[in-house]
Amino acid sequence: MAKNLKKRSVFENKSQKTQNLQFRLYFNKKYQSKDLHKWFESKVRIKKNFKILDVGCGTGKQSVYFKKKINNSGQLFSFDKSIKSIIQLKKKIGSRNSKIFSADMNEIEKINKKFFESEKFDLISSVYSIYYAKRPLKIIKFLLSKLNKNGKLLLLVPIRPNKITQIAEKFYKVPSKVTESLVIFKKIINYFAKQKYNIRTKYFRSKIRVTNVEDVIKFYKSTTFFKKRYEKKVSEFIKKKFKTKSFIFKKDSCLIILKNEN
Numbered sequence: 001m002a003k004n005l006k007k008r009s010v011f012e013n014k015s016q017k018t019q020n021l022q023f024r025l026y027f028n029k030k031y032q033s034k035d036l037h038k039w040f041e042s043k044v045r046i047k048k049n050f051k052i053l054d055v056g057c058g059t060g061k062q063s064v065y066f067k068k069k070i071n072n073s074g075q076l077f078s079f080d081k082s083i084k085s086i087i088q089l090k091k092k093i094g095s096r097n098s099k100i101f102s103a104d105m106n107e108i109e110k111i112n113k114k115f116f117e118s119e120k121f122d123l124i125s126s127v128y129s130i131y132y133a134k135r136p137l138k139i140i141k142f143l144l145s146k147l148n149k150n151g152k153l154l155l156l157v158p159i160r161p162n163k164i165t166q167i168a169e170k171f172y173k174v175p176s177k178v179t180e181s182l183v184i185f186k187k188i189i190n191y192f193a194k195q196k197y198n199i200r201t202k203y204f205r206s207k208i209r210v211t212n213v214e215d216v217i218k219f220y221k222s223t224t225f226f227k228k229r230y231e232k233k234v235s236e237f238i239k240k241k242f243k244t245k246s247f248i249f250k251k252d253s254c255l256i257i258l259k260n261e262n
């Protein structure tokens with residue numbers, strides 16, 4: 001009985017994560033001044049015969065776009081830790097010239113052995129997910145070894161904690177992965193620059209102007225740093241801040257492009 005309950009709560013937790021991701025995508029689309037995903041798409045060049053790997057694909061914001069671009073010519077491999085998101089993505093794009101599976105990127109070598117040992121990729125993409133890795137640099141190095149000549153690894157990462165993070169930080173310690181993303185990625189960028197690797201960075205800023213305070217609170221509840229224990233205090237603070245009928249914060253991202261010239 002207790003075992004069953006435990007199983008159910010793990011499943012609910014996974015399902016909740018997918019719902020949170022869906023809400024964050026909806027929230028950004030509704031309130032952002034510029035569309036981050038459209039911007040990202042404008043920076044990626046995809047040929048029909050490309051072999052593409054999407055790391056931390058979620059419900060497929062990028063994978064669906066990649067699949068449309070390669071149509072039935074290239075090949076797409078996408079994976080995410082969340083089984084629920086993978087089920088949703090499979091429904092969206094099917095299995096024709098694509099392998100969609102659930103896996104933990106911290107085990108990238110094992111994943112490689114199981115799913116794509118004999119493959120090399122023209123494009124490897126990881127949007128808003130590589131910073132969840134325990135050791136991002138180790139994974140990035142491995143992914144670079146999986147690129148074809150002139151293949152590119154694209155990493156889109158948040159680079160500054162937003163206003164909601166700062167509010168939460170007034171009440172408790174937000175994980176350093178969220179608050180120190182810029183520091184972590186500056187180190188990674190410097191590392192590859194020192195190795196004389198072909199590395200480029202592009203920056204994106206959009207303003208989020210929210211007109212409904214309940215959506216700001218829902219957004220806080222959908223973040224990875226949400227803590228039920230502080231929900232009331234953080235929500236009250238947000239409501240107090242929301243005097244001017246809108247809540248504005250900036251969303252800063254950096255696209256890191258690593259090209260394999262060997």
Ligand SMILES: C[S@@+](CC[C@H](N)C(=O)[O-])C[C@H]1O[C@@H](n2cnc3c(N)ncnc32)[C@H](O)[C@@H]1O
Nearest residue numbers: 056057058061080081082104105127128129132
């Ligand atoms: C912010 S979402 C981004 C998803 C998608 N790329 C997008 O832009 O919509 C981050 C994703 O990383 C996934 N993730 C987190 N840790 C992971 C891990 N260790 N291995 C694989 N995926 C992971 C989460 O499940 C989630 O789907």
